Amino acid sequence: MVPRVRFAPSPTGFLHVGGARTALFNWLYARHTGGVLVLRIEDTDRERSTETHTQVILDGLGWLGISCDEGPFFQGAYGDRHRDDAERLLKEGKAYRCFCTREELDSQRARAEAGGQAFRYDGRCARLTADEVAGRTAAGEPSTIRFRVPDEELAWDDAVHGRITFQGRDLDDFVILRSDDTAIYNMAVVSDDIAMDITHVIRGDDHISNTPKQIALYRALGRPLPVFAHVPMILGTDGKKLSKRHGATAVGDYQEQGILPLAMRNFLALLGWSPGGDREIVPEDEMIRLFTLEGIQKKAAVFDPAKLEWMNGEYISALPAEELLEPVRRRLGQLGVGHEGRDLRPIIDAVKSRSRTILEMAERVAVRLDPSRSTPDAKGEALIKKMGAAFGANLRLVVQALGALSPDGWQAEPILGTLKALAEARGLKLGDVMQPVRVALTGSTVSEPVNELLAVVGRPRSLARLEEMAAPSHGESGAA
RNA sequence: GGCGCUAUCGUCUAGGGGACUAGGACGGGGCCCUCUCAAGGCCCAAACACGGGUUCGAAUCCCGUUAGCGCUACCA
Structure with a gap:
């Protein structure tokens, strides 16, 4: 006899992470055993049940890849x-x-x-x-x-x-x-x-x-x-039952926050279940193969958003840019950032290993699409202040040196050679050349290697932004 | 109050009587790499709730204690 399991939510609220995990365990068990997963909406509480909630639950399950x-x-x-x-x-x-x-x-x-x-x-x-x-x-x-x-x-x-x-x-x-x-x-x-x-x-x-x-x-x-x-139940960071006070508790919230469904599913699976051994990132087929009811923990588990974000970062890094395109485009749309005619893939590749959520990634993509939208953050400002006149001066040297590169030669390798040669010729530390560029282009002291950054941003936008930031108001006169 | 469930690093967990000097991961700290960060590599701090048994031997089995949680509706 094939096992028949069911997920039976009441449509009286959004799809809670606890409910999502219950659904996931049912799904894993059905797939592991070759059984059948039945979805039953328990809408007998007429007062509180709504069609909207039913739809949200269906959407959430679909998003997580839980098929009934x-x-x-x-x-x-x-x-x-x-x-x-x-x-x-x-x-x-x-x-x-x-x-x-x-x-x-x-x-x-x-x-x-x-x-x-x-x-x-x-x-x-x-x-x-x-x-x-x-x-x-x-x-x-x-x-x-x-x-x-x-x-x-x-x-x-x-x-x-x-x-x-x-x-x-x-x-x-x-x-x-x-x-x-x-x-x-x-x-x-x-x-x-x-x-x-x-x-x-x-x-x-x-x-x-x-x-x-x-x-x-x-x-x-x-x-x-x-x-x-x-x-077992899922608890908030304070050990209490997960509730609104803990911030995001609905799976839709995590979708909003730029969490990938595969990461969410992996994270949820490991909350209260262990495949045994030291596994963390578990692909779907492995998860199904290893799932057993006996492997489920008896004790309630605390939902740790930090670990979810780490795991999401792992998934983002491992995914080809192609597959990140859709979520990033959607987010850019929300941010009102146009990208017509631009190939996002190289930019995504440049930032994905440093991003833990789609939101973070989209913001970095936006800045690389148009560096003039960046504003120096606290560390960026500190660098500008610390370097004083050298900030603008070094940027001007960079503009001069890179300006000699042809549009065709604007590639990561030649850019790196040019910048190293510049530093050597002027007796500058490489960092004193690179960091101002990084801050000028991104506003941040953190990014991919500067030569790759320049390559991804492209020649005209890079040179224009560097010149803009080399202007005296950003250098010797200090912060505005 | 009654009934029930649970108890390993801050968190997720491995552990099914000897391989435990209790392992891994997140988070935290340090070092290396390095134009910064991330990644990667190396290292550090960090736990068997408590008390009794059983046993040659207990994180592991039993009993208590404590604590947390759940249910105790003409809710689901």
Whole structure:
């Protein structure tokens, strides 16, 4: 039998990194085993579910390269089956009608809590006679259906945690069908997982305490249990549950920040799962080959943006410029930087190994497209100030020397030869020639080798910018 | 409060009774390379929560303690 797994998000918010990772683990498991991944949108909370959120979730999964084999199915479409299952349990005496109102329950709960006691449903409606139930129903009194939790051991061998055991007596009889005839989460999930032949339930470990209830429902419905695998939560840097306070938590945020989907997926996979050994950058086929539920960590993991950025940088460096073209173009568009008729690839090659995000890379590309848009940063200003008159003077020497190069000769190698010869002839340290050029062209004291920078920027723009920056206002008179 | 889950460097982790002087990666620090940075190379600081067992031997198995987290709804 092929494994059938599912990812079942509620469209009540954006695709959270925790949800994305749960989806990823399901996907990896399906691909590893040759199984099927079903996508089920749990939209039964009409109040909070929106179509926009559904679309965002679908987009996020697509962006990460997580492909589903079946669905999306919408849980809201299966209300009749949920109700039928609940009523079947009622008919078989495994559940009962409860006429307690929400108000009564709430006040009982409040009273219990005020007294420092745990609230337990007292099961009063479980003791109603058939006549009483018929009478109150006929009188139009609203009621829910409550599941009679059996007093027995509710245990399973969790694929990541091992044996987990609950006792039925510790659980309240819980509502499975609301007074408006819609199913409560645990009922809907079990009904759907059964109907969809789900064999492995891989989900967040905040569902561990729902599992005994669901197991009881499976038993009552006479169906075999799936394998449960509860994956740990993802925490913020402060060790608290990841939330808005931690900044970016939705996968869309990372897309915005210039993170590549492959890097995001690699990073997420290694958060709570390890292929064993010392592997960090794991290509897709390897990831699929090595993935096992047993390799999943039991402990919650802290989401470390610094490591994500490092990994993203690794992916950027390894990718050919060709594949970086699209994201960079998109970002340049956002920045309002035109690049018609320019070949971006050599520029991307020049900056990619020094960039950790697409955003960083696009900004550097923009400056190389048009150096006049650069402004000296703090270190750049410091260099200008420190060199004083020599800054402009050396730039003028450079302009003079490089001006002798023909447009055809404007290549990295001849440029380097020219600059070295200049330094030697004038008795200057190479750095005193190179650094002013670097600052003039990029505003920064950090870049690819200066000769490559000049080659990438091109002859006319380079010479124009160097002359501009050689003007007295940038040199001897100090910063403006 | 009850029930449950978890516990190795700051962070992600390797580790399944002896190969542990506890390994790798991110981040931090230093050196080399060098026109700067990145990369690369070399090096440094940094952890088995605590207490009891079991065993010839425990990071690893058991029990407690502590701490963190989750659930305890006519939410999902």
